[in-house]
Amino acid sequence: MSLILKDVRKAYREPDGRALPILNISEFHLPSGEQAVLVGSSGGGKTTLLNVIAGITAPDSGTVTIDGVEITRLHEVGRDRFRAQKIGFVFQTFNLLPAFTALENVLLGMSFSGKRVDRRRAEELLGKVGLSHRLHHRPPQMSVGEQQRVAVARALANKPSLLLADEPTANVDVSNQQTILNLIRTACEENNVSLLMVTHALEVANQFSRVIQLSDFNRPEAA
């Protein structure tokens, strides 16, 4: 899997009608299987960039190509399908559905991909993140660290080629931060999944061989 962004621009409209440029990326490349961490100031466009890469937010211009597929040219339904099949998402606030058990949260991720829902794989993934004994617990019945581990299992459920992680350790206690980080990185390595992680934590960023400062290639003021 490779991720290529070219001439991607995105601006939001301010209440007074003026455009507020957020992204202006002439080129960005993440080779297949590479793990990179993205750092930058708050409000700098990190989350918007992840949303653009995931096809959740359409850029104003430019192209996003993943695995040779230019997703910015896909219709919304195609982007949804592509996202379900090829991109895993781990959020800062886990974003598990509270009414569903850990197992069901993982199965839910599978059910939107159009592929067969594989219950055994879901159980295996939860086992790998150390939650075999928590399959039928709902998020409110689990600790914060356990919830994030469920989120990691869910993100890997559809065997994605790209994992986007938006500050996955920010809401986790210190004792669990490294565990979660190791879990994500190991899972990506084992499954040859490219990883692009957003973080504010230097101690997290320092563990990556490639640390990308968003400001190094993002020039919104020039948009």
Next chain:
Amino acid sequence: MNLLTIAWKSIRQRWLASSLTALSIALGVALMVTVLVINGIVTRMFSQSATGYHMVVGAKGSAMQLVLNTIYFMDRPIENIPFKYYRQLKSKSWVKHAIPFNLGDTTEDGKYRIIGTIAEYFEVDYVPGKKLQFQQGHTLEKPFDAVIGARVARAYGWKEGQTFPIAHGGNLGDIHAEKFTVVGILAATGSPIDRGVFIDLDSFYRIDGHQTSKAEAEAAEKARALPADQQEIVMPAEKLGEQKSQPVAAQQPGFIPDEQKEVTAILVQTLTDSLAFLMQPRINKGPVAQAANPIEQIGKLLRDVVGNVRTMLVVMTSLIIIVSGVGIFVSIYNSMSDRKREIAIMRALGARRSTVFSIIIAESVLLCAVGGLAGLLIGHMLVFIAGPIVESRSDILINPWAFEWQELAIFPALLVLAVVVGVFPGLAAYRTDVAKGLSD
């Protein structure tokens, strides 16, 4: 994991609001089911029971009262007509069966009607193609024999050989000394016959107070006398009082001459339908009796009274269901602001807009379906519970297991309602801004 499972999870998450909205649908459906079932039972009972005889002949007065009293054992008897009228009617060539009925008395506790009649009653079709069957014993054969309906047998636990007295004119303080013996128990018919206690007609006349004195009979006959030409219309072959021979029994002690007997009503089957149509107005023109067509009278009752009440109740219950549907709309729509994040998560996981729209519709459909099914059960439970009460108060037999085909129409209607009320919340889900939903 399919859409229904996801929708069901969401319903369970908001179980209180969901239960209340489903309950409101359930109550609306239960009311409608009750209305439909009871209406169906009433309509069927009235219309089926009315089909066995071409006409009911009785004293002049309300035709509806005559039919209700004779066929359904409801309401009070009007008056009596001379027994000789029955004899003459029976002798007519166009009459296939003429069954005399004497009404007015009741069982000792006043619950069930006593009907003095003849064995022929049990031999004719009580509705076309259906004959009365005996679950025990036999027909009326000897004096003071009685045949009882299935419900009477069940209520009193009477069996063959049981003896019982009767209350004169339904007056519980005036119990006749004579006792009748149960010789036959009819199989259940689901008709008013189940509530009848049929006694031998001749024995009925032998009971003190059940025959008129000779002087009274003569006076009554004189009062009814009309010019001969008019009587010819009613009784072309014979005139009242012209009966020449009495049965051999006239020589026996206790014999009561026909002049001193009366009947409350006569159930008539004619040879053809058209003969009934032809003869009914002729009888009505005569001075003695009226002939009522039971189907016509019951049709009128069902159309003018029961039909209008049914329509009104169905409209009211439909409105209740629609209001409940609005409740579902409000419940789901209000939850949308809390669920924007959930919807955004599902969209981020790859769910399409149409998928989240369908989940909301499925939620609405599930609430309506669960409410509808619960309503169906509650409705039938209501019928089951209310059946005996309605029966005891109205004399209408309620089959607690009755099912109306119109009930099946409730579910497609609920489905349409569910889709309609689910569209707006569904569109709100469809339009959810994923990036905003995730960041909220």
